[in-house]
Amino acid sequence: MWVKLSRFILQNRIAIIVFFVLGTVFMAYQAKNVKLSYTGSKILPVTDSAFIKYNNFKKTFGEDGSVMVVGIQSPDIFKKEIYNQWVQLSNDIQKLKGIKAVLSSGRIFQLEKDTVEQKFVLKAIPGGLIKSDAEMDSIKSILFNTPFFEGLVYNKQNATLMAITFDTKILNTAQRNPILKEIEAKAKAFQEKTKIQVHISGLPYIRTAVSKLVSNEFVLFLGLSILVSALILLIFFKKFYAVFFPILVVIMGVIWSIGTLVLFGFELTILTGLIPPLIVIIGIPNSILLLNKYQNELRKDGDKQRALSVTIERIAITTLIANITAAIGFGVLYFTGSELLMQFGSVASINVMITWLMCLCLIPIIFSYLPAPKLKAQTHVEEGFLHKLLVKTDKLVQQKSSLIYIGTIVISIIAFIGVMKINVNGYVVDDLPKNSEILTDLKFFEKNFEGILPLEVSVDTKKKNGVFNLTNLKRMEKMEKMISAYPEFSRSI
Numbered sequence: 001m002w003v004k005l006s007r008f009i010l011q012n013r014i015a016i017i018v019f020f021v022l023g024t025v026f027m028a029y030q031a032k033n034v035k036l037s038y039t040g041s042k043i044l045p046v047t048d049s050a051f052i053k054y055n056n057f058k059k060t061f062g063e064d065g066s067v068m069v070v071g072i073q074s075p076d077i078f079k080k081e082i083y084n085q086w087v088q089l090s091n092d093i094q095k096l097k098g099i100k101a102v103l104s105s106g107r108i109f110q111l112e113k114d115t116v117e118q119k120f121v122l123k124a125i126p127g128g129l130i131k132s133d134a135e136m137d138s139i140k141s142i143l144f145n146t147p148f149f150e151g152l153v154y155n156k157q158n159a160t161l162m163a164i165t166f167d168t169k170i171l172n173t174a175q176r177n178p179i180l181k182e183i184e185a186k187a188k189a190f191q192e193k194t195k196i197q198v199h200i201s202g203l204p205y206i207r208t209a210v211s212k213l214v215s216n217e218f219v220l221f222l223g224l225s226i227l228v229s230a231l232i233l234l235i236f237f238k239k240f241y242a243v244f245f246p247i248l249v250v251i252m253g254v255i256w257s258i259g260t261l262v263l264f265g266f267e268l269t270i271l272t273g274l275i276p277p278l279i280v281i282i283g284i285p286n287s288i289l290l291l292n293k294y295q296n297e298l299r300k301d302g303d304k305q306r307a308l309s310v311t312i313e314r315i316a317i318t319t320l321i322a323n324i325t326a327a328i329g330f331g332v333l334y335f336t337g338s339e340l341l342m343q344f345g346s347v348a349s350i351n352v353m354i355t356w357l358m359c360l361c362l363i364p365i366i367f368s369y370l371p372a373p374k375l376k377a378q379t380h381v382e383e384g385f386l387h388k389l390l391v392k393t394d395k396l397v398q399q400k401s402s403l404i405y406i407g408t409i410v411i412s413i414i415a416f417i418g419v420m421k422i423n424v425n426g427y428v429v430d431d432l433p434k435n436s437e438i439l440t441d442l443k444f445f446e447k448n449f450e451g452i453l454p455l456e457v458s459v460d461t462k463k464k465n466g467v468f469n470l471t472n473l474k475r476m477e478k479m480e481k482m483i484s485a486y487p488e489f490s491r492s493i
Helices: 002-011 013-031 049-061 080-094 133-144 176-194 203-237 240-263 272-301 304-336 339-369 385-399 401-420 437-449 470-484
Strands: 067-073 099-104 108-114 119-125 159-166 199-202
Touching: 002 013, 002 304, 002 339, 013 240, 013 339, 067 176, 067 203, 067 437, 080 099, 080 133, 080 159, 080 176, 099 108, 108 133, 159 176, 159 437, 176 199, 176 203, 199 203, 199 437, 203 240, 203 272, 203 437, 240 272, 240 339, 272 304, 272 339, 304 339, 385 401
Parallel strands: none
Antiparallel strands: 067 159, 067 199, 099 159, 108 119
16 A cells, blocks of 8 residues: 555656645635634533523623723822823723723713603713812712722722723624724823823733734744754754755645634634644654655665655655544544634644645655755764664663663652642633733732622523512622622622
8 A cells, every 4th residue: 555655646746746735825825814712712512501501691691701991099090180081081982983881980970860751860970071179079079979889990099990891793803902902002191191000901801912922922833843843854964955845844734724724714712823833843753754764765775766665655654653643632622522622623633634644745756856865874873962862772771671660650650649739720811921911900900899800690580570579689689798708709780
C-alpha cells in the first residue's frame, strides 16, 4: 500500500500541488471571515439541565450580563461643577446607539402619583444641568432619602456608580466594540477634566477584554510557534530550504484550520484559538522525520528519486500512527457534549490529519524539484551533541532500569498528591492577567457596591399575574432576605 502511495505522489506531483494550492486559496478566502466570540465560554454540555434552563431564562428575560458600569469615588462628587459633568456624561452615553438605559446619581428617577390618570409616573432627576448650590442640595437630599438608590448608584464612602444597559441585539456581536470604545473615551475625558479616577467594569466590558486577549494571544502564539519551529529546523538541517518549505507547508495547514472553523460556523474562542499553533507544532515533526529520512537515504547512493520514494514508504506509516493517535485524542472531546470542547475537538482532529497528508505529499514533491543537497559523511552526526545525549540515554535505559522505575513511581505519587489538591473552581475573569486594570476596577466595585456580576432568579407561579399575589410577594421578600444574609451577595433588586 505504501509503495503504491509513494508512486502515486511522485507521479502526480503537479496535480497534487494544484489541488493543495487551490484548496489553500479557497480556505484563505473563508478564513478572512473568521469572527471572534463575544459570548461567555459554553463549557456545559448542550443537554445539561442547567444549560437548558439558562437558555430558557434568556429567551424569557433577554440576554444576561447586559449591564456595564462606570464608577468613581471622591468627596467632591456632589459639588455642582463635578456633578454637572457626571450628569453630562450620563446623558451623552444615553444618546449612543445601542444603549437602552443609563442609571446613575446624575440620572435617577422619582416615582410620582398621577391622581388624574390614577397611575405612577417616573420623573427624571435632575431635569438638566444644576444651576445653583441650593438645587444641588435638594437633589442630594432626594437621593439620600430614597433607600432604593443606596448601594445601587451611591454609597456612604463617596462612591457613585453609573449602570449602562445595552441593547441585547448588539450585545454579543462586534457592533458593541465601537460603543464600548466610545464610552471608554467619554469616561477618560471625564477623568482628565475632573482629575477623578474612573473605574469601568461589567460583563460586556470584561467579555470584550477577553475577546481582545484571545485575538492578541492568537497572533502571539502562532508567531512564536512558527519562530520556534523554524529555529528547530535550522538547528537540525542548517539549510534555508529545509526551513522555508516545511514552514510554508504548515502555514498552509494553519490556513486550512481557520477555514474549517468558518465553514463549520464556529467562532474564535480562547480554545479554538489554540488550533493554528497546534497545527504548527504537530506539522513540523512530520517535516523533520521526512527530511531526516530523505537525507539518510540520499547518503547511501545519491539517488534522489529512490531516496524520496523510500522516505514516503517508511515515514508514511510512522507519521500516520503518530498523527492519528493525536487526532483521536482531540476527536474524543466531541463526545463530551460541551460546545466549546466539541468545536475544538472536531476542528483539531480533522486538521491534524489534513496537515499530515499535506506534509506527506508536499514535502517530498517540493524536494523532488530542488537539487539534491550536498551532505557530509554520517560521522559528523555521530560526533554531535544530540547523538552523544541519545547514547547516554540508551545506556541509562539499558543499565539503570530499576532507577528509572523508582523515579517514575516517586514522580507519579507526587503528581497524584498534586491532583488531589486541585481546587476545582472558575471565575469570569480567569482568562485575564493578574495585573490587568480590569481586575483592579472589578475589585473597586466589589469593595464599594459588593460586586456587579449578576445572579438572576426567575419565579414562575403558573398563574396569570400570580407574581402579584400578596402571598407570593411575601415569599419573594423572604427569599430576598435569605439571600442578603450571605455576605457574598449584594443587595437584591
